Every structure is written in C-alpha cells, then in structure tokens.
Amino acid sequence: MVAELLKSDFTITGIYALKTWISGQRGISVSNEKLVEIIAPAELARISNLKTPNEVLATVKIPERDFDESIYDDLVLMLSQISDPGNLGTIVRIADWFGIKNIICSPDSVEVYNPKVVQASMGSLFRVKVNYAELKEVLTNLKNNLPVFGAYLEGKNIYRETLPDKGIIIIGNESRGIVENLETFITKKLFIPSFSSGAESLNASVATAIICSEFRRKTN
Numbered sequence: 001m002v003a004e005l006l007k008s009d010f011t012i013t014g015i016y017a018l019k020t021w022i023s024g025q026r027g028i029s030v031s032n033e034k035l036v037e038i039i040a041p042a043e044l045a046r047i048s049n050l051k052t053p054n055e056v057l058a059t060v061k062i063p064e065r066d067f068d069e070s071i072y073d074d075l076v077l078m079l080s081q082i083s084d085p086g087n088l089g090t091i092v093r094i095a096d097w098f099g100i101k102n103i104i105c106s107p108d109s110v111e112v113y114n115p116k117v118v119q120a121s122m123g124s125l126f127r128v129k130v131n132y133a134e135l136k137e138v139l140t141n142l143k144n145n146l147p148v149f150g151a152y153l154e155g156k157n158i159y160r161e162t163l164p165d166k167g168i169i170i171i172g173n174e175s176r177g178i179v180e181n182l183e184t185f186i187t188k189k190l191f192i193p194s195f196s197s198g199a200e201s202l203n204a205s206v207a208t209a210i211i212c213s214e215f216r217r218k219t220n
Contacts, residue, residue, distance in 0.1 A: 002056045004123030011061040021055035049115055065131050071102040072146050081173040082109045089120020090205035096124035098212040103130045139185040147187045150178050151207055155189030158214050165219035174204045
C-alpha cells in the first residue's frame with residue numbers, strides 16, 4: 001500500500017521503514033528522502049496498529065475532497081449508510097477495478113480513513129475519490145437527466161436490462177437497504193437474481209461488484 005501511495009497525489013509526511021523495505025524499492029522514488037526514517041522491527045511493531053506489521057508505515061495528510069458536475073461524465077457510486085469498514089474498503093477496491101473514480105457516501109456511513117477501511121481498500125483509496133454528503137441533497141441538485149439506479153429485491157433483473165455508460169448507482173445498507181427518502185430519485189430499480197432457494201441476500205460489497213461488472217460489460 002505504501003508503494004501505491006508513493007505513486008499517488010497524497011501528501012506524505014513521514015515514512016518509517018525497515019532496511020529490507022528500503023533496499024527493495026527499485027524503481028520507486030521518494031520525492032523527499034528526508035521523510036524516510038529507518039527503524040528496527042520492534043519500533044515498527046510499537047507504532048503499527050497491526051498485530052503483524054509488514055516492513056513499512058507511512059503518515060499521510062488527509063486530502064480535502066470536493067466534487068462538481070464533471071464527475072457525472074462516468075458511473076458514480078453512491079453509498080447509503082454503509083457501516084461495515086470491510087465492506088466500504090472492498091467497495092473502494094471494486095470501484096478502482098472497474099474504473100469508477102468517484103464515490104459519494106452518506107454522512108452516516110463509516111469513515112473512509114478508518115484503519116480497517118484503508119487496509120481493505122489495498123491501495124485503491126489512493127486512486128478513488130471518496131466524498132461525504134447528504135445524498136438527498138446531492139440528488140435534488142442534479143442539473144441533468146442522469147439516470148439513477150438502485151439495488152432492490154423487487155427490481156428489474158439486471159441481466160436483462162439495457163445499461164448506460166453514465167449514471168449513479170446507489171448501494172444501500174447491509175441489512176436495511178436504501179433509505180426510503182432516496183427512493184423517489186431512482187429511475188430504475190435493479191435486482192440480482194438468485195439461483196438458489198436458500199440465500200436471502202448478498203453482502204453489499206459483493207452486490208456492488210456484480211452490478212459494476214454488469215454495467216461495464218453492457219457498455220464495453
């Protein structure tokens with residue numbers, strides 16, 4: 001993840017690494033070598049919040065993010081009350097895989113810089129912009145006729161639908177789904193059909209992966 005960080009636009013304030021990590025960084029440059037401090041394994045263990053730290057830890061400034069209408073030139077993920085850190089981190093990683101550059105989270109979603117979210121994103125957090133905003137307000141102020149899709153159990157079979165290359169995809173809470181006050185903004189409800197009589201629902205991040213995959217498949 002630190003290797004990914006070095007290739008991003010995030011501002012690094014310190015890198016604390018074992019000699020083995022520094023010697024192995026061929027082709028990766030640190031813009032200011034004064035930021036790098038060689039430490040011993042015991043020191044790394046003390047400052048890391050992982051039970052088994054790797055070889056390096058970095059401190060980074062949290063960037064100030066904002067968004068404008070230009071983000072709607074592609075698919076945008078909108079996350080409603082995603083509370084599980086692992087799910088959010090995985091969704092960020094999924095967005096990165098499918099080339100989705102912007103995510104808008106409701107304020108009551110888990111914090112994107114929660115250590116578990118950062119870890120689960122596996123470096124994708126440094127490429128995908130995550131903003132927090134009141135989702136109803138964002139949807140109310142949309143200035144174009146952008147389609148808004150929501151994942152619902154009573155929606156249209158996603159495998160039979162024509163899907164565009166632009167739009168907003170809303171993913172709801174792991175157990176409660178999409179909050180009711182957003183339903184009026186949704187132009188099409190989508191459903192991932194089950195081929196089993198036992199499973200009642202899908203994990204939020206798994207559902208996101210399937211939906212994003214189908215959008216990209218239909219438009220490419």
